[in-house]
């Protein structure tokens with residue numbers, strides 16, 4: 186009888202523990218500045234967001250390395266899945282139990298291609314983000330054992346956001362860039378997509394089984410491009426053409442991968458559509474403008490960096506763009522709300538709430 190009680194207690198503890206790990210599903214983030222939580226703070230690079238007014242609306246009101254006035258897209262996803270924000274992989278605080286929350290490997294300035302963002306010098310390119318992910322898995326295996334570590338990775342949610350810089354900080358960085366002399370735009374898009382496909386397969390090989398893959402926003406409509414390339418406030422036609430070619434091919438590539446792998450591993454997030462809604466009708470979303478950045482200088486506040494010397498809007502919630510390239514905290518929240526409950530127009534083949542319901546049943 187006593188031993189039965191012991192078994193029951195142990196079983197209870199086991200079930201309790203199992204539920205606890207389920208509630209705290211790990212979250213891994215890869216990609217560029219849209220999702221970097223502060224890795225670049227630890228690198229010798231000019232692509233950084235570690236000075237005010239970045240972070241002005243973050244709970245600490247201090248810069249963190251996020252390219253936002255407050256939370257960014259991964260932070261809002263962490264909230265949706267009920268976990269704390271992931272730490273940057275390079276943070277010295279990421280040790281022990283904290284490793285089980287997941288990690289953020291993203292680095293501002295990077296692209297699918299290694300030659301994207303060369304001007305930022307020392308940034309963590311995609312192959313290196315994956316090397317760190319392998320190293321992370323070894324550290325977790327040392328903590329909880331090989332099998333548990335593998336399970337933690339297989340059951341995790343993964344986000345990858347990359348590709349915009351392959352246009353902005355490569356093909357269109359300077360007139361007659363090396364890549365634009367090498368490829369016509371449609372051929373370049375095909376090439377970037379084929380390299381992106383290899384990256385997604387590497388993520389699969391590293392154990393990822395639920396991966397949110399975002400497209401690019403409307404690249405030609407960000408304040409930086411309005412300032413640089415537009416005389417009348419219209420989105421840059423060339424960059425819009427690039428995004429218009431890239432995003433649909435990304436979705437097709439993802440469909441192909443899933444059917445090859447026989448499972449819905451990769452989920453296409455149509456950020457182009459969500460952003461486009463803000464841009465065509467900002468007032469409907471409570472923004473006074475989607476053209477002018479909150480922080481910056483020059484036309485549309487779109488030139489140069491956001492620094493302590495820049496114009497800063499008093500109410501960040503009514504601007505769709507925080508700086509010349511990055512959405513405001515409130516726009517980030519709206520993007521993640523679409524990820525969570527959006528229809529198939531925004532999320533293919535399903536949204537995050539459906540993923541969470543499905544995966545909690547396994």
Ligand SMILES: *[C@@H]1O[C@H](CO)[C@@H](O)[C@H](O)[C@H]1NC(C)=O
Nearest residue numbers: 297298299300310312313380
């Ligand atoms: C990027 O560089 C790494 C390391 O040198 C290499 O393994 C990888 O194939 C390169 N990727 C591309 C797209 O050239």
Ligand SMILES: *[C@@H]1O[C@H](CO)[C@@H](O)[C@H](O)[C@H]1NC(C)=O
Nearest residue numbers: 526527528529535536538539
């Ligand atoms: C997305 O989420 C909503 C509710 O949260 C649900 O009703 C809807 O069916 C979902 N759509 C897809 C395509 O998964």
